[in-house]
Amino acid sequence: MLKFTDEHEWLIIEGDVATVGITAHAAEQLGDLVFVELPEGGTALDKGATAATVESVKAASDVYCPLDGEIVESNQAIVDDPSLVNSDPQGAGWFFKLKLSDPSAVNALLDEAAYKELIA
Amino acid sequence: MVPFAGYDMPVQYPAGVMKEHLHTRTAAGLFDVSHMGQVILRPKSGRIEDAALALEKLVPVDVLSLAEGRQRYGLFTNDEGGILDDLMIANRGDHLFLVVNASCKEADFAHLQKHLGDSCELTLLDRALIALQGPKAAEILAGLSADIATMRFMDVAEVSLHGVPCIISRSGYTGEDGFEISIPSESAEDLARRILDHPDVMPIGLGARDSLRLEAGLCLYGNDIDTTTTPVEAALEWALQKVRRAGGARAGGFPGADVILGQFADGADRRRVGLKPEGKAPVRAGAQLFADAEGKQAIGSVTSGGFGPSADHPVAMGYVAKSHTVIGTEIFADVRGKFLPITVAALPFVTPTYKR
Numbered sequence: 001m002l003k004f005t006d007e008h009e010w011l012i013i014e015g016d017v018a019t020v021g022i023t024a025h026a027a028e029q030l031g032d033l034v035f036v037e038l039p040e041g042g043t044a045l046d047k048g049a050t051a052a053t054v055e056s057v058k059a060a061s062d063v064y065c066p067l068d069g070e071i072v073e074s075n076q077a078i079v080d081d082p083s084l085v086n087s088d089p090q091g092a093g094w095f096f097k098l099k100l101s102d103p104s105a106v107n108a109l110l111d112e113a114a115y116k117e118l119i120a
Numbered sequence: 121m122v123p124f125a126g127y128d129m130p131v132q133y134p135a136g137v138m139k140e141h142l143h144t145r146t147a148a149g150l151f152d153v154s155h156m157g158q159v160i161l162r163p164k165s166g167r168i169e170d171a172a173l174a175l176e177k178l179v180p181v182d183v184l185s186l187a188e189g190r191q192r193y194g195l196f197t198n199d200e201g202g203i204l205d206d207l208m209i210a211n212r213g214d215h216l217f218l219v220v221n222a223s224c225k226e227a228d229f230a231h232l233q234k235h236l237g238d239s240c241e242l243t244l245l246d247r248a249l250i251a252l253q254g255p256k257a258a259e260i261l262a263g264l265s266a267d268i269a270t271m272r273f274m275d276v277a278e279v280s281l282h283g284v285p286c287i288i289s290r291s292g293y294t295g296e297d298g299f300e301i302s303i304p305s306e307s308a309e310d311l312a313r314r315i316l317d318h319p320d321v322m323p324i325g326l327g328a329r330d331s332l333r334l335e336a337g338l339c340l341y342g343n344d345i346d347t348t349t350t351p352v353e354a355a356l357e358w359a360l361q362k363v364r365r366a367g368g369a370r371a372g373g374f375p376g377a378d379v380i381l382g383q384f385a386d387g388a389d390r391r392r393v394g395l396k397p398e399g400k401a402p403v404r405a406g407a408q409l410f411a412d413a414e415g416k417q418a419i420g421s422v423t424s425g426g427f428g429p430s431a432d433h434p435v436a437m438g439y440v441a442k443s444h445t446v447i448g449t450e451i452f453a454d455v456r457g458k459f460l461p462i463t464v465a466a467l468p469f470v471t472p473t474y475k476r
Contacts, residue, residue: 031132031136031137031138031327032136032137032138032139034138034400034402034427034434035400035401035402035427035434037401053456055401055402055427056137056427057137057138057141057327057328057331057426057427057429058131058132058137058327058330058331058426059404060402060404
């Protein structure tokens with residue numbers, strides 16, 4: 001299941017684990033990324049907490065945790081090569097996997113059509 | 121687009137900050153810097169020396185010996201030795217031509233009028249300013265006027281581009297060879313389009329303008345220098361020629377001279393230095409600096425910082441206590457609560473390619 005947030009994140013939900021990244025729209029708005037800081041595995045985060053930080057040439061931005069949960073894995077590849085987020089934001093540029101405290105909470109997120117309307 | 125000193129300015133064009141920056145260093149970038157203030161200072165006596173000596177009352181710079189057709193970097197200082205603005209001063213034969221920062225131009229003009237109004241006629245021009253910067257800038261501009269080829273770094277000349285009289289200086293704000301073109305506003309768009317038609321030219325926004333000048337070690341007024349920093353603290357001693365320093369023929373005589381010349385003699389308690397973050401994380405303006413990794417001994421702060429696309433690592437500058445100004449000194453920056461190692465480094469981060 002593919003979902004989106006109004007903070008320009010995408011989630012692919014499989015069972016109770018969501019793979020999270022930023023949307024192509026967000027990546028384009030941020031510009032070329034030069035630095036990514038990701039949460040460590042095992043970190044428990046509330047919805048809205050700062051989960052990651054991304055920096056472009058010009059500015060730093062926070063990436064928020066889309067739902068309550070616990071980080072089970074972070075994508076070291078984008079730490080090593082932040083440009084992956086720009087070149088493949090909704091694929092190889094994923095940020096982290098989040099074990100959801102309440103998998104039913106995904107129902108409140110945006111579907112693709114609603115997100116497209118948001119950025120239109 | 122972002123608001124900047126009352127102007128709508130592009131942060132970046134479609135290519136993005138990274139490509140714009142690198143293109144300027146390898147080919148040529150076009151900058152619209154029309155927001156900057158352009159001021160003519162014309163001596164009522166008709167003698168350029170009178171305008172030069174009048175301006176010397178406001179800047180700690182040797183204006184008198186500035187030859188016709190040359191320009192020089194300068195600073196307006198206040199009575200406390202702080203910096204009101206930085207500017208370029210050109211000798212145009214029968215007048216001085218000043219280029220000042222957008223955010224300061226009204227205040228600068230009032231300051232000039234107040235102190236120089238008796239001896240000089242002042243005009244704040246409504247002209248456009250276009251900069252062409254990069255290793256291919258000279259070749260490209262020579263295609264519009266062969267006259268520019270013989271200009272040296274910091275030369276200023278009146279040059280006709282397609283019949284439009286322009287004031288061109290061989291200077292810029294990137295660390296690259298390049299030109300700044302003052303042109304009547306109504307002709308600016310046509311010139312910009314002609315230059316942009318060249319396949320080696322890319323338009324450059326504020327984002328890359330900032331990363332280019334930061335790599336070149338150049339100060340941004342309002343960030344790296346302001347009314348609370350003196351020229352000595354800002355490591356801009358080179359902008360004060362010997363004739364204006366203690367023992368010189370026209371020593372002092374500018375606002376804050378006692379403070380500034382005192383710091384020349386005794387040193388300042390803090391100094392602007394280059395800073396190279398040791399990790400991959402950029403360290404931005406406002407980050408606090410510490411002598412130790414626990415954040416116990418505060419020694420200064422970062423005034424400009426980001427990623428240097430040509431340096432290929434994060435770059436920054438800031439003020440540190442005089443105990444920590446030696447190049448190679450490892451200090452620590454507070455970045456989101458972590459104390460990251462950052463090393464005092466030589467400026468600039470890239471080698472300038474000025475045609476001296």
